[in-house]
Amino acid sequence: MSRLNIQKTYKLFIGGKFPRTESGRSYSIENDKGALIANMCHASRKDFRNSVVVARKAQAGWAGKTAFNRSQILYRLAEMLEARSASFSEEIQLLGSSKSDADKEVVDAIDTLVYYAGWCDKYTALFSSVNPTASAHFNFTVHEPTGVVAAVAPEQNGLLGLVQIIAPIICGGNTTVVLASNTMGTSAISFAEVVQNSDVPGGVINILTGVMSELTPHMASHMDVNALVIARIGLSDESRDAVIENVKRFADWSTSEVDSNPYRILDFQEAKSTWHPVQTSTGGVSGY
Amino acid sequence: MSNEWNLAPAAESTSSAEIKERYELFINGEWQAPSDGNYFETISPASEESLAQVAAAGQKDVDRAFEAANAAFKPWSALPAAERGKYIYRIARMIQERSRELAVVESLDGGKPIRESRDIDVPLAAAHFFYYAGWADKLEYAFPQRDPKPLGVAAQIIPWNFPLLMAAWKIAPALACGNTVVLKPAETTPLTALKLAEIIKDAGLPPGVVNIITGAGETGAMMTAHKIPKKLAFTGSTDVGKMIYKAALQGNKKVTLELGGKAANIIFDDAPIEAAVEGIINGIYFNQGHVCCAGSRLFVQESVYDQVLMKLKRRMDQLVVGDPLDKNTDIGAINSKSQLQTIEEYLEVGRAEGSEIYQPECELPEIGYWCRPTLFTNVAQSNRIAQEEIFGPVLAIQTFRTIEEVIDKANNTPYGLSAGVWTDKGSKIFQLTKAMKAGVVWANTFNKFDPTSPFGGYKESGFGREGGIHGLSAYLDF
Structure with missing residues (x-):
C-alpha cells in the first residue's frame, strides 16, 4: 500500500520562530508544469515591522559577540547546510532545476558561508587604520556594524541568493530582515531551519516571503532600519527615495551578479575614528 | 584687586589681506563674469561692512563650469599619477606661503578668531592637500584586489563654518583620485575659496580641473540636479543633506554627506x-x-x-x-x-x-x-x-x-x-x-582634526569619510 507523504508548511521566520503571516494571506508556488509546490506566506507590512523590532533587539548582542564566535556560528551554518544538502537539492529540483544545477547551488551556498565565516575576524584588521596624526594623539579607525539591515534577495537561486546577501551582513555584526525570492522561496524558508539549528541567536536573521513591490516602500522608509540592500531589479524610484528620511545607507546589488568579496561586508559598516592624547615626557634629555 | 587687568588690544594687521572689490566665477582657469550679471555682497559679521561683491552663478554659469570640468577630466585623469600629485603638492605649499593672508581673510569674512584661522583652519587646509597629494600615485595599494578608477566630475558644496578647510577636504582627495571638480562655497563666506582659486591658477593646474563658483542655495540645487557630475559631496545641514541624497539617487550619482550633529x-x-x-x-x-x-x-x-x-x-x-x-x-x-x-x-x-x-x-x-x-x-x-x-x-x-x-x-x-x-x-x-x-x-580630548584621520558620521549625520585612507573611496570607482 502506498503511503501519502507529509508536505511541509512554509511559514515566515521571525525572531527565531516560525509564525504565519499576521495577515493570513498566502500565494502559491507552482512548478513549470503548473502543479502546486507550496503555499507561501504573503508577508505584510506588519510582519516586516515586527521583524525589525526583534532584529533591533538582537543587534547589540550579536555585534557584542567576539568575532571568533560569530565566525564559528557562520561556519556552523555551513555544517548544518552540508548535512542537509541532499534534501535542499531535491527541494530546488522541485522548482524545475536540473540535479546538477541544484547540487551546485547548494554547494555554492555552503562555500559562501564558509568564505564569510573566515572573514568575521579578519576584515577589521584589513580595513582598519592607525592614523599618524601630526599631534600627540593615538588615533585609530575601525569598522563597526551599521545596525539593522533590510534586504531583498535575488529572485533567482532562492537558496544561494539568500545566503550571498545574508552572509556579509551578519558577518559584520548586523542583524537583518530579508525578503526571500518570491517564486523560489521554498529553500529560503528551509534555510531558516538551518539557521535555527546553528546557534544563531533569534532575531539576527529574519526571513520573509511575499511581494517585493509591497514591502520595499516600508523597508526604505522605516526609521529604525539603518541600511537597505536590493539584489533584485524592480525597485521603484519612489520606494528607493524614501531612504533619505533617516539617511539610510543604500546598496544596489541588482545590476550584476552577486559575487563574494570582503568589500560586500563594508556596505554595512561604519568607520569610527578614536582619539586619545599621548603623554610626552618633557623632562631633561640625556646630554653627552 | 580690581578687575582692571584687561588684555590690551592685539589686533592682527589686515595689510596682508588684499580683497578685490569684485569677484567673478572661476571657470576653466579664468575669471568669468556671471551670465545674468548678478552679484551679491559678502560682509564682515564683526563690522557688518561689505567686503566684496561676489558673482551669483546662474544656470548658464553652472553649465559652463561642469562642461569645463568635464572637458578637463580626460587629460587630467590620464596624467601620470605622480605628476597629478605634484600639482596638489604645489597647492599645499602655496597655501602655506600665503597663510597669513588666508587667515586674515577667513576671520574677516567668517568672523572666527584669528587664533583659530591662523593655527587650525589654514595649516590643516595645507596639510590636507599635502597628505592627499602623496596618495595620487599609490591608490592601488589602498584597495587590495581592486582596480580603483576616478569617477569623473565631482560637484562639491561646502558650509560657512570652515570655508577654506572644507574646500581642502573636498578638493584634495578628489584631485588625488583623478577627478575634476566644481566647488561652491557658502554665500556668506566665499572669499577664501576664491583665494584658493587664485592659488590653483598660480599653481598652473590645467584649466577646468578645479572650478569654483559662488552663489546661494539655488546655485547648489542647479549643481546637484546637473547631468554631468558623477559624484555629489556635501557638508552642511541634515535637512539639505537629505535633498542632496535624493538628487544623487535620482541622478544615479555617488554621494557622501557630512551632516549635522549633537555630540x-x-x-x-x-x-x-x-x-x-x-x-x-x-x-x-x-x-x-x-x-x-x-x-x-x-x-x-x-x-x-x-x-x-x-x-x-x-x-x-x-x-x-x-x-x-x-x-x-x-x-x-x-x-x-x-x-x-x-x-x-x-x-x-x-x-x-x-x-x-x-x-x-x-x-x-x-x-x-x-x-x-x-x-x-x-x-x-x-x-x-x-x-x-x-x-x-x-x-x-x-x-x-x-x-x-x-x-x-x-x-x-x-x-x-x-x-x-x-x-x-x-x-x-x-x-x-x-x-x-x-x-x-x-x-580625554575634543575637536581634534587631522588629514590622516577619517571623519564622518553614523545615522543621520551622514555617510562616507573625509580624511585618511578611508577618504579615498569616496572619490573612486571600482
Whole structure:
C-alpha cells in the first residue's frame, strides 16, 4: 500500500520562530508544469515591522559577540547546510532545476558561508587604520556594524541568493530582515531551519516571503532600519527615495551578479575614528 | 584687586589681506563674469561692512563650469599619477606661503578668531592637500584586489563654518583620485575659496580641473540636479543633506554627506577635571559653536556636577568675546545675522522649556553679530535644546549616575557624528568609545582634526569619510 507523504508548511521566520503571516494571506508556488509546490506566506507590512523590532533587539548582542564566535556560528551554518544538502537539492529540483544545477547551488551556498565565516575576524584588521596624526594623539579607525539591515534577495537561486546577501551582513555584526525570492522561496524558508539549528541567536536573521513591490516602500522608509540592500531589479524610484528620511545607507546589488568579496561586508559598516592624547615626557634629555 | 587687568588690544594687521572689490566665477582657469550679471555682497559679521561683491552663478554659469570640468577630466585623469600629485603638492605649499593672508581673510569674512584661522583652519587646509597629494600615485595599494578608477566630475558644496578647510577636504582627495571638480562655497563666506582659486591658477593646474563658483542655495540645487557630475559631496545641514541624497539617487550619482550633529561630551567623576573643563570649553565654544561635531550636550556624573559647573562658569567668565582679528579673542562673531537669530530663538526655547541659562557678563561690541557663551542647566533629555543642532555657543548640561544610563542618553539622538569621554580609567574609555554610535570619538580630548584621520558620521549625520585612507573611496570607482 502506498503511503501519502507529509508536505511541509512554509511559514515566515521571525525572531527565531516560525509564525504565519499576521495577515493570513498566502500565494502559491507552482512548478513549470503548473502543479502546486507550496503555499507561501504573503508577508505584510506588519510582519516586516515586527521583524525589525526583534532584529533591533538582537543587534547589540550579536555585534557584542567576539568575532571568533560569530565566525564559528557562520561556519556552523555551513555544517548544518552540508548535512542537509541532499534534501535542499531535491527541494530546488522541485522548482524545475536540473540535479546538477541544484547540487551546485547548494554547494555554492555552503562555500559562501564558509568564505564569510573566515572573514568575521579578519576584515577589521584589513580595513582598519592607525592614523599618524601630526599631534600627540593615538588615533585609530575601525569598522563597526551599521545596525539593522533590510534586504531583498535575488529572485533567482532562492537558496544561494539568500545566503550571498545574508552572509556579509551578519558577518559584520548586523542583524537583518530579508525578503526571500518570491517564486523560489521554498529553500529560503528551509534555510531558516538551518539557521535555527546553528546557534544563531533569534532575531539576527529574519526571513520573509511575499511581494517585493509591497514591502520595499516600508523597508526604505522605516526609521529604525539603518541600511537597505536590493539584489533584485524592480525597485521603484519612489520606494528607493524614501531612504533619505533617516539617511539610510543604500546598496544596489541588482545590476550584476552577486559575487563574494570582503568589500560586500563594508556596505554595512561604519568607520569610527578614536582619539586619545599621548603623554610626552618633557623632562631633561640625556646630554653627552 | 580690581578687575582692571584687561588684555590690551592685539589686533592682527589686515595689510596682508588684499580683497578685490569684485569677484567673478572661476571657470576653466579664468575669471568669468556671471551670465545674468548678478552679484551679491559678502560682509564682515564683526563690522557688518561689505567686503566684496561676489558673482551669483546662474544656470548658464553652472553649465559652463561642469562642461569645463568635464572637458578637463580626460587629460587630467590620464596624467601620470605622480605628476597629478605634484600639482596638489604645489597647492599645499602655496597655501602655506600665503597663510597669513588666508587667515586674515577667513576671520574677516567668517568672523572666527584669528587664533583659530591662523593655527587650525589654514595649516590643516595645507596639510590636507599635502597628505592627499602623496596618495595620487599609490591608490592601488589602498584597495587590495581592486582596480580603483576616478569617477569623473565631482560637484562639491561646502558650509560657512570652515570655508577654506572644507574646500581642502573636498578638493584634495578628489584631485588625488583623478577627478575634476566644481566647488561652491557658502554665500556668506566665499572669499577664501576664491583665494584658493587664485592659488590653483598660480599653481598652473590645467584649466577646468578645479572650478569654483559662488552663489546661494539655488546655485547648489542647479549643481546637484546637473547631468554631468558623477559624484555629489556635501557638508552642511541634515535637512539639505537629505535633498542632496535624493538628487544623487535620482541622478544615479555617488554621494557622501557630512551632516549635522549633537555630540555628547561625557565627564566621569574620575576624569582630570581641569583638563575636562578645558575640553568642554573647546568642545562647544570653538568657532562660536559653529561646528557640526561640537560637544553641545554635556553629561556630567552627579558626584562631580557641582565642581564641574563651578569651574566651567569660572572659565567661561574669562572668555574674550569680540573682534575676530584680535589675537586675544576666544569667541568671534556669529557668522551671519540669520544664524544669530536662529541661536537667539533657541535661547528663548531653552528658557521657555524651563532650563536655567548662564552667560558671563562680558561686554559685546555694538556693531556686528555676537552671542555670549551660554550654558543651560536643568535640561531634560526631551528638550529641544538637547535634541536639535543649534550651531552656536550654547551648551545643554545633563547629569547621570551610571555608565549604562549615560550610554543610553548619549546615543538617544538621530545624529551620530562625534562624542567625547573624559575618565582616567582605560577600560572605561574603551567601553564608552565602543558604545558611542558616532564616527569620531575623542577620549580625554575634543575637536581634534587631522588629514590622516577619517571623519564622518553614523545615522543621520551622514555617510562616507573625509580624511585618511578611508577618504579615498569616496572619490573612486571600482
